[in-house]
Amino acid sequence: MTDAVVTSCRPADGGSSAVPTVAGLGPHALYACPRWLEVLERGGRGPAEYVDGASPGQPPLGLLPVHLDAPTSSSRYAPAQLLRGLPAALVEQPWSFAGPVSAYHTDVPTVVAAPRASSAAALLRQAQRTASAEGRPLLVPYLTDAVAQVLPADLAGARLLQAFDCWHESEASSPEEYVATLPRKRRQALNRRVRDFVRAGLAAGVEPLREHVDVFARLVTNTSAKYGLASRPQAMAEHLRHIAAVYGDDAVLFVATDDRGEIVGAVLGLLHADELYLRMTGFDYAATDGSSTYFVLAYHQPLAYRRERPHRRVHHGTGLLYTKLLHGARPRPLWALLLGARTEGVDFAEINRLRAAELLEGLPAEMVDLAGGTLPT
Template sequence: MILTLEPDITHIHADAWDALSAQAGFYLSHRWLAAQQHDPTARVHYALVHDEDRLIAAAPLYVVESEPNDLYRVHELLPDRSPARTVLAGARRGYVNAPLVHPALTADRRRKALNTLVEAASSLAAAERAHAWWLYVTDDAVAELAAACGSRPTQLNQDARIPLPGSTFDDYLAALPSKRRVTIRRERRAFAEAGYELRTLRLSECADAVGALAARLQERHGHPTDPAFMAALFHDQAAGMADTGLVLAAYTEGHMVAFSLFYQHANTIWLRSTGYDYTRLRNAHEYFNLVYYLPVDHAYAHGATTLHLGMESLRAKTLRGAIASPLWAVPGAAA
């Protein structure tokens, strides 16, 4: 096995990378990582493990210069940790992470490939006088990774996704308790009767409106945000993601008043953002419809089998059929 470090993911063949990341999810996909790699708050190296000419394992390694997101600051996530320079291994945005190892490897070769990635992260951290961490590691990857690192994981949060059985919204409803089915039908009916004009748009078509509504959501939760700054982020995201983001939007009198932004990766719809003009809403369960029910409709129409919802608001998600699983922090091995 040969380890190399590559500074630019566009120099790595997308199909070879995504053969590893398909099961790990959208936030470790080649396209998403390429869209993130010019973030000035970190320097990235891509650890690549080859067996002859085949890429068999990989991980982005971010040398963090400054971290604007407190949910990626280790010393704030784990109060017993003092502030220190950090090398974040794996995904740095999206709150879903796992080392990328080819699924066809034997158990022995898989272990060796994973050990090589862990050693690469620890060696880079030592060279940078930093500590290596893997954050938001999925529950199905944590035991193997913790064993390779020789460290104990700490649970950070929980991840939620809704499995979508069958082929129609009625199949989704059938998997829920009868009282919940009644509630969802009532919420869907109230939203339909509210008379919104519904549009499905590319992110590039509506980034300014999306940014304004996302800023209002942030402000409502105590995080004042400049709408122009948010709009610029969405314009950049649309460009970086080749405009693959889809926006489900509710309009009234020509104004967007609510939206959800999502991406389809493999067989999963990944919810990325939502926002609302609270002065124009009609008290018609807009959040539940834009975040759950309309994306479920879209998923069935486009052959997806899962709706990924991420962290927070777990009760609302589980009441609507989501399965929650732990997300973990794993300290890297000592170099």
């Protein structure tokens, strides 16, 4: 992010918020922003407390939520998953958590008036003290590599690789400009996918989320069911209404419509500072199978949207690593940080080597080299 101070930190619908106001927050990720924390508060997933890293009588250094217990039943946030490979006694003890515990992405927002590294460290140490007061060590799941790299060794040493976070960082101002930079075979393949979409009788567009909450909720539920995930349209619609209210015009749907004008596929995009985050997808598979709709909505349309709402890069998140790297995304590691735990004798370097091999298994050599080059040696 290029903004010296991120100004889009408060809910679009105004009103009081349970999230503390910290003036002068510097560049930070969407899922660490007070706006996303407000979405979680409205959904009943607020933290036990927020820490600001400040010494008594001093101004806040940033903002970090602390959960005494995980507020989600997602298996990807379970210590058994985050800490796999560690001794059972370490894994099975009660843990507290820092960060939003949402979206598999934890940043540590700090104010621009104080040094980034020392401020992030102060926030994490304060969060650790909060957990220690409850007799628990602290887990910081899915911490961004940008934060991990600036932490002192006593904080960053006990970290476990969790996933690769994917960002599309092309400077192209349109999908056509981006495709023109690619080798001939990849250029032909991407153009063929656009033609598949058109031949299927579909059209692409951009719509405000607030105008299509119920339709999108049904499509997301449909996609969740395809992949064996439980999701109810009513609960999903409520979550999406919170997002629409908090983000206003910054919550958009990249949509595919059929010849009747009905939305048969959509990808949610959230604009934050000069970045676009793709949040979730939903499809009517009877109408979209074989049409390359996912590609058009997740890769083609976000670049086309730069003409209307300029943004520097697109966040594609974790998972489907081959697909994301194939379409030009670049990986960065995400970590689980362990603070206040007894980790003597744990070979973090070896565990992370094995985890990297697991995550990169089956990828072409050039993709393995690209992702492996982001890991500490």
